[in-house]
Amino acid sequence: MATLLITGAAGRIGTALRPRLSAAGHDLVLLDERRPDPPVGDRERFVEGNVNDRTALEAALPGVDTVVHLAGIPTEDTWEALVEVNLTGTKNLLEGAAAAGVRRVLQASSIHAVGRLPEEDAPASVPGDRLPRPDTYYGFTKAAMELLGSLFADRYDMSIVSARIGAFGERPSSRRALRMWSSPDDLARLVQATADLREPGHHVVWAVSRNTGSPADLRAGEAIGFHPVDDASAVLDADERDALPDEDMRFLGGGMTDLPLGRRTN
Structure with missing residues (x-):
């Protein structure tokens, strides 16, 4: 099997994957500023x-077949912080790879x-590769990350997948998640x-599960062999479904669309 580098390996998604x-059967290289929990096991190698940190990237990348790039600020923050981590960090990772x-x-x-994107404009189907329409500075950096993926794929003959993750979790936690949930097992299928x-x-591609009533059009992912189940x-x-909390359903981004731009959230 392959040797995979996971950046941001101590985070929520990395821990689940x-x-x-x-x-x-994959060997894993785990890159993060903090040690993963659970501790590093057999066939895993941790790079702090x-x-x-170019030195850390140079230590992590040799022998790697595929990178799973999860490192980044996962919500709205200051422009400067988001650009440094989500954009410059992605550029550094792709250069190193x-x-x-x-x-x-x-x-x-x-x-x-x-x-x-207003949900009323997309009641049936939103293509996985739809043109960006970000809701925050955070969303902008994710759209710009996709452009970096395009640039490096073209310049260096790389295979790069930009995965638009929805509501990730072990179980759906809101009414919105019933439509846009990304299960850990399905994300592992996308890595494969x-x-x-x-x-x-x-x-x-949409990195979401095959949720009943979802507006996510999964065909872009299916074209590269990703078949969520x-x-x-x-x-x-x-x-349990009836007890789920309500959530803003005006836009695909939910309540995050009303956050003040550039204000860090907890």
């Missing part, structure tokens, strides 16, 4: 640092790259589809 990717001969990268984009790519190119409605029983 680790056991799933290890069980699939971040994507703006290209220099090390790594030809496959899955990078975590977000629903917020298209978060300002990326690791299996052999033709260069950039692909923007989980359904948020099937994970919860009727009483």
Whole structure:
């Protein structure tokens, strides 16, 4: 199997993916500023640092087949912080991967790259590679990250997947998540589809599950071998679904569309 580098490996998504990717037979290199929990296990190697630390990248990338780029600020923040981490950090990661001969990268984009799209304008189907319509500075940096993926795919014959993640979690946690949930198992399936790519190119896809009633058009992901199987409605029983908290449903990005631009959230 492949050797995968996970940036931001100690974060919520990286922590959920680790056991799933290890069980699939992959060796993992874990890059983060803090030690992962649970501790590093067999067939895992930890490199302390971040994507703006070139020394750490040089230590992490040799021998890697595919990068799973999860490192970044995951919500609205100051312009300066978002650009430094989400854009400059992604540029550094892609430069390092290209220099090390790594030809496959899955990078975590977000629903917020298209978060300002009114739900009433897209009741049935939103293509995975729809043109960006960001809802925040955070969403803008995710849309710009996708452009960096396109640039490096073209310049260095890399296979890069920009994955627009929806409402990630072990279980759906809101009414919006019933439509835009990204299950850990399905994200692991997208990592595998990326690791299996052999033709260069950039692909923007929905990294969401096959949720009943979802506006996410999954065909862009299916074209590269990503076939999600989980359904948020099937994970919860009727009483659990009825008890889910309400959420702003005017835009794909939910309540984040009303956050003051550039104001850090907790």
